[in-house]
Amino acid sequence: MNIEVEVNGVGYSRDIEPRMLLVHFLRDEIGLTGTHWGCDTTNCGTCVVWMDEVPVKSCTVLAAMAAGHSVRTVEDLEQNGTLDPVQQGFMEMHGLQCGFCTPGMMMTARWLLDHNPDPSEMEIREAISGQICRCTGYENIVRAIRWAAEHSGEPADKAGEVMA
Amino acid sequence: MQVPAPVDYERALSLDHAIELLERYGPDAKIIAGGHSLLPMMKLRLLQPEVLIDLNNVTDLGYIKVESNEMRIGALTRHSELLESPIVSEHFPIISEAERVIADPVVRNRGTVGGSLCQADPSEDLAAVFSALKASVVLRGSKGTRVVPVREFHSGPYSTVIDPGEILTEIRVSLSSPCGSAYKKVERRVGDWAIAAVGVVLRVSNSRADDVGIGLTAVGAEHYCAYEAEEFLVGKELSEETINECARIAAENCNPSADQRGPVDYKRHLVEVLTFRALGKAVARCKGGSQ
Numbered sequence: 001m002n003i004e005v006e007v008n009g010v011g012y013s014r015d016i017e018p019r020m021l022l023v024h025f026l027r028d029e030i031g032l033t034g035t036h037w038g039c040d041t042t043n044c045g046t047c048v049v050w051m052d053e054v055p056v057k058s059c060t061v062l063a064a065m066a067a068g069h070s071v072r073t074v075e076d077l078e079q080n081g082t083l084d085p086v087q088q089g090f091m092e093m094h095g096l097q098c099g100f101c102t103p104g105m106m107m108t109a110r111w112l113l114d115h116n117p118d119p120s121e122m123e124i125r126e127a128i129s130g131q132i133c134r135c136t137g138y139e140n141i142v143r144a145i146r147w148a149a150e151h152s153g154e155p156a157d158k159a160g161e162v163m164a
Numbered sequence: 165m166q167v168p169a170p171v172d173y174e175r176a177l178s179l180d181h182a183i184e185l186l187e188r189y190g191p192d193a194k195i196i197a198g199g200h201s202l203l204p205m206m207k208l209r210l211l212q213p214e215v216l217i218d219l220n221n222v223t224d225l226g227y228i229k230v231e232s233n234e235m236r237i238g239a240l241t242r243h244s245e246l247l248e249s250p251i252v253s254e255h256f257p258i259i260s261e262a263e264r265v266i267a268d269p270v271v272r273n274r275g276t277v278g279g280s281l282c283q284a285d286p287s288e289d290l291a292a293v294f295s296a297l298k299a300s301v302v303l304r305g306s307k308g309t310r311v312v313p314v315r316e317f318h319s320g321p322y323s324t325v326i327d328p329g330e331i332l333t334e335i336r337v338s339l340s341s342p343c344g345s346a347y348k349k350v351e352r353r354v355g356d357w358a359i360a361a362v363g364v365v366l367r368v369s370n371s372r373a374d375d376v377g378i379g380l381t382a383v384g385a386e387h388y389c390a391y392e393a394e395e396f397l398v399g400k401e402l403s404e405e406t407i408n409e410c411a412r413i414a415a416e417n418c419n420p421s422a423d424q425r426g427p428v429d430y431k432r433h434l435v436e437v438l439t440f441r442a443l444g445k446a447v448a449r450c451k452g453g454s455q
Contacts, residue, residue, distance in 0.1 A: 001173060018173035018216070021203075040166040040207065042200060045270060054273045060203050061274070064173040065196075065218055108270060129354050130268025 003067035007032065008076040018064050022056075023047040025063035026073060034074040034103050038132075045131030048104035049073045055111050057130075074103035077110060085148040086110050095144030097135030104131050109145045118149055168206035172215040176222055182331055183306050189215045191328040196220075197240055198275035200267070201283045225278075225333060228252065237335040239278025244269065246277055256337070257449065258296060258345035258363050262289045265347075268355040278332045281314070286321045287357040292379030293347060295388040296363040299337040305330035315387045342377075343367050344449030348438040349381070352425060358382040359425040360434035362390075362414070364442040366402075368450045373397045378410075378439065383431055384419035392417045393439065402447050411439035 004013045007030060014029045026032045026049065038046040040059055047058040050072035077084035086109045089095060096102045105128060112119055112127040119127070124145045125138065133141060174189075176182035186193055194213035196202055197220060205211040219225065225240035228249045235251055246252055247263040266272060266280075266289050280290045281301060294301075294314045301317050303310050303326055314335075317324050326332060342365045349361035361381035367374045376397045378390040393414035400406045420431035 017170065019168040019171050021167060024167070042204060042271060045268075048270055055270050056274050057270055060200050060271075062173065062196075062199070062203070062216070062218075064175075065199070065220060067175075068221075127269055130270045 001064060003064055005063070005066045005068075006070040008072060009070075016063055018062065020063045022049070022051075022058040022061040022063045022066050022071070025066070026058065026071070029063075032073050032075050036100055036103050038100070038104075043130075043132065044101070044104075045108070045128075046101045046104040048107045048131065050107060050111065055108050072107075074106055077106060084110060085152045086113065086145065088151065089144040089147035090141075093140050093143040093147050095136065095141045101131060101133040101135075105133065105141055109148065112145070113149055113152060117152060119145070121146070166207040168203060169209060169212050171206070171213060173218065174215055175218045179222055179225065179304065179331065179333065182217055182219055182222060183304065183329065185215075185217045186329050186331065187306055189217070193217055195282075195331060197279040198242070199279075200271055200275040201279065201285065219331075230339065233339050235337045235339055237277055237337070239276060239332050239334060241277045243267070243272035243275050243277065243280075247272065255339060256297070256342065256345060258293055258342075258347045258365060259290075261347035262293045262349070262361075262363060265289070265349050265351065265355075271355075277335060281317065281335065282324060282326065282332055284318050284320075284322050284324050285357075286384065287382040289347070289349065289358065289361060289363075289381050291318060292361065292381040292385075292388040293363045294335060294337070294379075296345070296365045296377035296379030297337050297342070298365075298377050299335055301332050302334040302336065303327075303330045304333045309333075311336070315389060318387055344446035344451075346442040346445035346449065348442045348445070350434050350438065357425075360420065360431050360438060362435060362438040362442045364439070364446045366443070366446040366450055368402065368447070372399055372401055378414060380414065380418050380435060382420070382425075383435055384421060385417075386419075390414040390417065390439070397443075402443075407440055407443045407447070410443060411436045414439040 002015050012030050023037045026035045036046040038044040042057050042060045048055050049058045052069050086106050124142050174185050192214040196216045225238040227238040252259050299314045300311050345365040347363040349358045358381045360383050363379040365377035376394045378394050379388050393410045396413050397410045415432045415436035422428050
């Protein structure tokens with residue numbers, strides 16, 4: 001079947017099998033490999049993307065279901081060469097080690113901060129409770145998201161330009 | 165890689181269109197809403213429908229409203245919407261408390277209330293909640309609409325009385341009955357299915373239980389209900405003694421199975437403790453205690 005999906009503001013049209021999962025569509029059909037494919041079972045959350053402005057686990061959504069809808073992936077966090085404060089926070093606070101869970105963590109974190117700009121530690125922990133990290137023990141991820149909360153809305157040079 | 169077997173996809177553009185598609189494809193078609201139970205089952209080949217009928221674009225099935233002294237929940241309402249609803253948190257702490265421990269926030273963004281009930285998983289929290297609330301569901305097919313009590317909707321594990329040509333469109337909960345409710349769950353880790361859980365709805369007059377609903381999750385209770393315990397408590401004074409006895413009866417009459425979540429006696433013990441605690445909380449709420 002043919003589907004048209006808007007991903008990060010760009011329209012894509014592809015012929016796919018109806019059984020194709022959104023995570024594989026993003027990675028294999030349009031080459032956006034920032035979204036990771038992890039557990040396959042809706043548990044680990046590394047495949048989290050936004051669909052119509054809401055975080056979803058893309059291993060449990062059919063690409064066909066995304067047709068006509070808009071998807072936002074981790075590639076869209078950086079804007080015009082400037083990292084999102086969430087990305088900068090993960091760098092500043094060592095919020096990743098192997099990096100496998102990071103795209104999903106950051107997409108959920110961005111959504112949380114858009115809806116709750118000053119979350120408590122407990123609110124952050126609850127927001128990422130459907131996502132698994134096996135490196136950090138979550139401590140530094142929570143600090144990274146707090147860092148982003150404290151540095152949102154700052155001028156680009158402070159919140160972090162992309163390093164050359 | 166876990167992916168579903170080959171399947172065809174149809175997008176329903178309205179409720180009537182969805183019913184028409186169900187008629188056209190027959191029992192080999194499945195409605196997909198949130199898909200957070202259906203797609204995992206398809207990945208495991210526990211289900212292999214020939215056609216998926218996507219209901220997600222029938223957005224007028226997503227609502228929470230008050231009508232005819234009932235709260236009416238559209239089948240496509242997401243778990244997160246139920247959790248955030250002021251109507252729900254004002255009238256039904258049992259629903260809010262259950263929703264807070266269903267899966268995780270990202271899954272709750274997608275999973276639907278109607279889908280959860282139709283899935284009829286023995287561990288489904290909302291089935292016990294709506295059973296305790298003595299809610300009804302609205303089923304619509306090409307031959308018309310019928311309203312079925314939730315306590316008659318589930319016919320066993322993963323099975324319901326819904327006909328192949330019907331769609332669950334709405335859940336109705338009376339706004340007049342409860343004055344206190346609560347949901348208590350024990351799980352192995354955050355976001356997991358219940359080892360056991362208990363939902364309680366109480367109406368009290370002159371310090372006696374006037375109407376009692378007790379729903380049990382994951383312990384093999386018929387229709388997710390603790391009938392004997394409910395029957396015991398109706399008309400009784402709500403003392404620690406009667407609540408204790410009610411909890412004991414609920415534990416005695418449920419039918420849990422031993423599995424990786426625990427042995428039978430442990431699950432029975434949980435039912436007793438959780439029934440006691442949920443009743444205590446509901447009684448406190450009846451008296452105007454903390455929400």
